[in-house]
Amino acid sequence: MTPEDAAAALRERFGETIQDVLRFRGEVSAVIPRESVPEVCLYMRDDLGFNFLEDITAVDWLDRSPRYDVVYHMTSFKDWIRFRLKTLVDAENGPPTVIPVWPAANWAEREVWDLFGIEFQDHPQLERLLMPEGWIGHPLRKDFPQTQITLPRPRAEKIEEIS
Amino acid sequence: MVTEEIRGDTMLLNMGPQHPSTHGVLRLLLELDGETVIRMVPDIGYLHTGIEKTGERLKYQQVITLTDRMGYLDNMLDELAYVLAVEKLLGIDVPERVKWVRVLLAELERISSHLVWLGTHALDLGAMSVFLYCFRERERILDIKENLSGVRMMTAFIRIGGLMADLTPQFEPKVREFLKIMPGMIDEYEELLTRNEIWIDRTRNVGILPAETAIAMGCSGPTLRGSGVPYDIRKCMPYGGYENFDFDIVVGTHGDVYDRFQCRMKEMRESLKIVQQALDGMPEGPWRIDDRKVVPPPKDEIVSGMESLIHHFKLWTEGLKPPVGEVYNAIEGARGEMGYYVVSNGTGKPYRFHMRAPSFYNLQALPLMSHNYLVSDIVAIIGSIDIVLGEVDR
């Protein structure tokens, strides 16, 4: 089975739910609405054999609405092919979690929440993973400043000299 | 952080970020019943560097320096993964010599990374001489890298469209000497450890990870292969010239620490085989592609030709410009599947670049591997999954 066959099988099974199929440099991606993410992922794992979740990440398109792309990469160990699923969301209502399908999604979704602020529905533990506990803001958003922000700049004078 | 509910008869132990055996700044919260670990929660983020944010500010060529510093034990494998992703985005194909050199360097890096793993793993479990022996061999590989690029660790030798420079004349004799010595050295390490009673006692049947759990948790590399799943991207989805080489995938059976140890030891030997084949069959040819929109022109052309000067200027100020699109490319790193997801919006800087780190997912499986083991076993298990916190925290 090639990625194209997987896309065709998805079209056949889900029909209109598959909003778009993109092809670029030999890779195939399918764009789906956010509510259907667990269902499609379960189908891909059980029927198409994509048993390995490679990654979950997100892209911030600042001037677009909905603003974020949540991207899922998966591999099939049977046929050695990769596939990508994308869904377009806003930060407040992200896609439902895919932990029931692939438990590996736990930390990946936590990281996406930490860095982007996309809330995954029904995630058991949506907390800070990489940033410190009380951090405010989501660093990887495009409107978060690039360089050093609130930490004090070094001062060049001596405070006191203990002799 | 998570608040643990402490039952009356258990103890909460913090294996803090500063600890000799956590291989970096990893914090583990252990709930202990006596010496047995009932629950474990890893707390990461102590080395979070924000490279994905910084990468959006730098040009494609400059991001190579960031990727070096994430997987700081196998630098060229990270560079290779990123460069292959960008080359896929650009749609260019590199000359044969470049592919062979990249494979050779990647395998040397894999050996170097496994040497550090072996040295620190053995040091944690008490075998201190192995640490010194492994670093002695690693110095040879670092000498080779220094000869090639001038730097011991962060070489940035693999560039988009080719390499930084052609191989030096001293490269081949150095690598041949290394190939002559190394198999004997691996024999030495095996003599010290493989049939050592204490080693087997501490590593056999410790940290068992069943194959189904490993696949479901996204583990890859020797962590997955030790449990019996033959997933090695170099063989299953070959990239960058690995189709031309003859080597085996090493797979374990039980999924315990000892099997992962054996996996990596044998992988070192397989890498030596690949290095030998690469050195013997190295084709002649250019060491980078000719496309001036991607690769800078030679220096003497810049002073004599106007067009070369303009290309150079454009590359340095705006950067190379791939078409709009996105790409995910994964290679077999020393720890598992190392992938890069690069999104381009047509400018010279990546719009989004994300690193899929193998240690991130291997670490997520750590609590499942360490249920009901002793605290001293935890040290062995952490060593066996070979985490690099730079990758985990990015």
Next chain:
Amino acid sequence: MGLDGTDLFEFENIPIIEPRTLRPVGETDFQPTQGGGVFTTTVKQMTDWARASSIWPALFGLACCAIEMMATSAARWDLARFGAEVYRASPRQSDLMIVAGRLSTKMAPVLRQIYDQMPDPKWVISMGACASTGGVFNNYAIIQGVDQMVPVDIYVPGCPPTPDMLMYGFTMLQDKIKRGVPPASQQALSGRGV
């Protein structure tokens, strides 16, 4: 000797300037003797010599520089012959903290806590570009120089510094101690430069 046979410039005649006082290393205003005669001077010199010859570093390897720090203590560049016999895991048993690697915002309080747990006299070597100034990473996550958190005695540049560079910094620290310069922790300096 350069690659084409030309002479590279000589290192011997370049004075090593200490950034804090802008004077050559070792030359300071601090009086090593405080109200004492010959006997006290000798004792102070002896304790300085003893302290300099057996500096035990605390483990604080954070990132890539930690690997070069491990290589410095390995067989080829053996740091133990200069007195750094063991790397103590516990800060209460060590005198030197080599901050090797990039310091992230989450790790910063841990650094300060470990530093506070070390008994006096204590010295800090900031190893690498990331520890000295933030290095390649100028963003929200990395503290731009550990001297924002702890006072530093020696800065070793490099990304990562080669083991011989770290050893040179270490011997420079030993030099400072033998000449009687108080550690930075007792000078309560903040920021870089004077």
